Amino acid sequence: MRATPQLVPVSEWTTARLHLDDADRVAVVGLLGAVVQSVTPTARAGEFDVVLGSVAGRIALPSGVVLDVASRRISTADLLHLLRVTGRFPSLHHAGATPGGAGAGVVDVLALSLAREVDGLVAAGLAKEYVTRRLDRPPYGGVLDVREHLGRRMARADQLVTRVRRLTTDTPRHQQLAAALAALHRSGLREVAERAVLRSTAAMGPVSPTSLSASALRALVGTHRLGRYDAALELAITVAQAQELDLGGAGLRSSSLLFALPQVWEDAVALWACGQHPGRRVVQQHPFAVTDGREITARADVVVLDDDGRVERLLDAKYKRLGSTPSAADVYQMVTYCHRLGLRRASLVHPASDGPLVTRVVSIGDVDVETIQLPATAVTPAGADGVAPAAPAPSRSL
Structure with missing residues (x-):
């Protein structure tokens, strides 16, 4: 077993002062525009100020240093909750808590969860x-x-x-699960998760190497007659998405497992809207024309459609803390969207750390812009089947 990686805790949109060797610097610079917002040398040789964007997860650098990236706006516990209820991080299908203490991050919990699912499959006998x-x-x-x-x-x-x-047993199903475990292993896990992943990998026996693919995994979900592989496959899909994150066009290294937090928050807002409007269809990334000639188009984060397919509610997922008042740019955006969609009201939905739902309204002419501070605990799985993305989600990591 390799040594426990050197985990360096960092937060999104916070300057982290790091010592980077040549290989680490090349890796970090390669993420500029996608995950890393800036890399600035300091007065000391080999020392850099690094600012990461709105992501959470792990970046394993060539030197063995692992950046453990946390959200500033959503706690790890709330992030795990949102990932579970939005379907990106399925709950375990059998009893027993997944260890999550000792400072374990979201990637460690994901690794422990997948390892436990694989162990259950091995104990029941791998399908041939x-x-x-x-x-x-x-x-x-x-x-x-x-x-x-x-x-x-x-x-x-x-x-x-x-x-x-x-x-x-050397089948595509097991090859993909082994690839997911290998990706987690490369991400730099804490000792308890590292041991679990290595044990589960060995228990599966020899399988042919393959590239981890979210699309290949989705094609496998539901294909086993007993459905006992689905939980593990869904977790592996989460790993694949985390590895494929591409926020700005630059592909990530295979040792990076990251969640695009604005996308996670948008999914959570859509799920919450389903609970608020039972029986209605909730659509993410709803396209519409901004100009009369359709020269400029836009996409609304989340809309609720009536029985005739017309937009009856507009929600914009804002992954940022709300100040004393909404920003002027956000208000202008919602007024424009309401005008084009024929609405009199729009909602700006911000994450809240805890407490009850808080709502405020500002009026601009005949349009009301509602600001909602939504705690993660208010998002529940109820109505998840009503969410319908208007287009395939972009490639992204955990």
Whole structure:
């Protein structure tokens, strides 16, 4: 087992003073515009002031230093709650709490959860499938692969090729789960999570290496007749999304597992809107024209549609703390959106640390802009099936 990584706690939009060697500096600079907002050298050699954007999770640097990135606006406990209820971080399907103490971050809890799901699958017996394999050396089995033998091998007697079906646990389902565990291992885990991931990986036995893919994982969900793999696959999807985060066009290193916090908050607001409007359809990223000639278009974060498909409520997910009054830019945005969508009211929804829901209203002409401070505990799974993204979500990490 490798040594416990050197975890450096940092927060989004806070300057972190870090010692970076050449390899670390290249890695951090490669994230500029996507995750890292700025890298500024200080007066001391090898020391830099680094500011990260609105993300949470882990960035493992080549030197072994792991940046443990926390949200300033949502506590780790509230973030875990939102990830669970929005479907990005499924609850465990069996009893027993996942260890989350000793300062464990969201990636550690995710690793422990996936390891526990995999352990449960191993204990119940990994599902086997028939896989067709091609054999081009003795001992041969199966039947002659006529196309390969006559085509590419030109019917040479010394290049016989056969195809055989074998029952194995080395299947795409297990390959993807192993890839998810490997991605978590690379992210730099605390000792308890590290041990759990290594144990679960070994328990699965040998599987062929493959690239972790959220789309491949989604295609596997629901395919097992008993559905017992779905919880583990959904957790692996979360890992894949966390690894694929691309906020500004620059791809992340495979050792980074991050959540795009504005997207998590938008999902939470959409889920809350479902609970507020039972029976209605809630849509994220709803497109509409801003100008009469449709030269300029926009997307509303969350809208509620009536039975005829018309927008009856507009909500804008603002992943930032609310001051004494909403910002002028946010108010102008909502007034414009209301004018184009034919509404008289819009809601700006901000995260709140705790306490009850707080609502205030400002009026601009005939438009009311409502500001809502929404605590994470007010978001529940009820009505989640009503959320319908208008377009595929962008690639992103945990």
